[in-house]
Amino acid sequence: MSNPILEINDLKASFKTYEGTANVLDGIDLTIHEGEAMALVGETGCGKSLTTELILDLVPAARTSGEMKFKDEVVYSPSVDERSTLRGENISIIMQDPMSSLNPVFTIGEQMTDILLFGGGEKSPIDYLKHKLTRNGAERKKARERAREVLNEVQISSPERVLSSYPSELSGGMRQRILIGMALLADPDLLIADEPGTALDVTTEKKILEILKDIVDNRDTSVIYITHDLGVAHEVSDRVTVMYAGQVVERSPTDVIFDTPMHPYTRTLLESVPSLSTGIGEGSEGSIPSYVDVEAECRFADRCEFSEAACRGVHPGERTLDQGQSVACHLYKQDTGGRSADDTDEPYIGPPPWRTEQKRAD
């Protein structure tokens, strides 16, 4: 396995609200390796976008604890300057909504060159004006040249025309490509794609994902795809991490999880994806619990058909299984590699019924 590029340990985040403190993230651990594409999957409001926004320090209102390492350096809560270089040069984010993430009053060219000329570090408006007024012809030209290069990379056929257009003149698919291009400007080592293509049509979405995948493969960039669509995760990622209500419930290689989902939540998610052969599923009842007063230790306990007293009382912790899967659920015994499983003092409810059924069928 190659080196980890980003490691997050026990990340917690809470917000103060009128109802009380909302404990949204409850100890998230994530590791992204070099050149790896990881999909972070979960339903709306489960904290997947928040996790990535915290990586970039885009949520000043959150009270956080935990540790974050980027390329072996601990970066959590560094000074503002360090963080903004990290944000500009090492980690880029592709925002979800191509309609609202571009400034409507500047041309694409201006917005892209500004990133190159002003990216990283804090600049006062005076600096900005000075720069605009004194003609830095050569520098500007170079930046524009780079912008054109990047637009070629995202397969925009007439980059010069696009550079001088305003966002409203372009279609959704085009704008999404430009956002990808902008994220690539600084040659980042880690790319975060927040629901790329969700706002687009199926055919356009497919194209965008392909472009993104090609670029990532060519450059050997690491990516975190955030998505609620398991079909998308299936097409683009190497590894899938499933989140539920601020907890990681399962992580697994992509080719394994779709055949053998382990966590009951992953199963309900998979069943509700519309399929050509079996049609739409039933969907699952209930919704994510309120973050203000989460009582159960396993936050899925209220919606889980296998939940028992242990699920509410003790957090299951992550159990390693074979095939590189790990799951936070009391239904599984830790695969301890030779050591007797009784050594772990976490409660064990028993194998999930669908597994015993499988065994019988075998």
Next chain:
Amino acid sequence: MVNEITHADVAHEKHPSGDPHEYLLRKDPLVRVRHLKKHYSAGGIFDKKKIKAVDGISFAIPEGSTFGLVGESGCGKSTTGKCLSRIEEPTSGEIRIDGTDVLDLPADELRKFRQKVQIVYQDPGSSLNPRKKIRKIIAKPLNIHSIGTKKERTERVDTLLEAVGLPLEYKYKYPNELSGGQKQRVSIARALSVDPELIILDEPTSALDASVQARVLTLLKDLQEEENITYFHITHNLSVIKDVADWIGIMYLGKLVEVGDVDAIFSDPQHPYTRALLSSIPIIKSEDDDLKPDRIDLEGEIPDPENVPSGCAFRTRCPKAFDECSRTDPEFYEIEEGHYSRCLLNEEYSFRNDFGD
């Protein structure tokens, strides 16, 4: 330029053989749409430029069934939906719903008529009034059409909440206290309140998560079975429509390109555009792979509706396009009874040969 060649220059020997409208008319339809057109003017006073959002489409919806209209954004599918309830005034054409000529209705009768046609919009967040409680929102259509006494209306709200699977105490909540799926349930309850015969579903689940989407679609199906409602379901997602629709129309740039029975279209898609749409569905099950056509990549994006390509509008993106496509805009060919496709290739050979089986 191909544009200079007119239809007269081309020897016409092809005899399009099918008319989906005729076929659906035999099915005892509730809704009949004939040559529906909606053109917007795009230029100034002297400029007669037109955007043909909907350009002469014909279909019919048998009573109690679901007609799914599928296409990319900007193809005119939502405009078609709005024309059905005359929110948009069609340029020309004929719409008959339950025998009434919709386009002929004077304003006061139109309002009465709208009781029969309700809409559920795409974004549940912005289609509910944030300052009204749920019970007011659901009772609003009843007030407008002055149905029942105050007490009857309150009772009706309770039954509706129960029908869409929401707890009764939700009637005292405001929309912002509800999740996306719950809000969409409220929208559905509101549409149901006046006992409509036709509900236009304009991408009812595309703003929702997969698990919530499945539940909303199941609810819609159950309601249809109980109340025998007819649905006109607009979506861009083919994998959703397969399970809920009985008939499908695939729309491209204001025109229908393939119409037919849902099973026929999914098992044997005949128009290259339908095949491209089907092939781009993301899948997670290996058995689904056999059910979708080989991958087709579409070139570019949907063309500017002000300058629709000559001949077949799809030819600029079609991987199978040949010279004739720029000259002739084909009529429907009957593939089999209940399945119609508008592609020149459908006459010469069927895509079935292309499958390799």
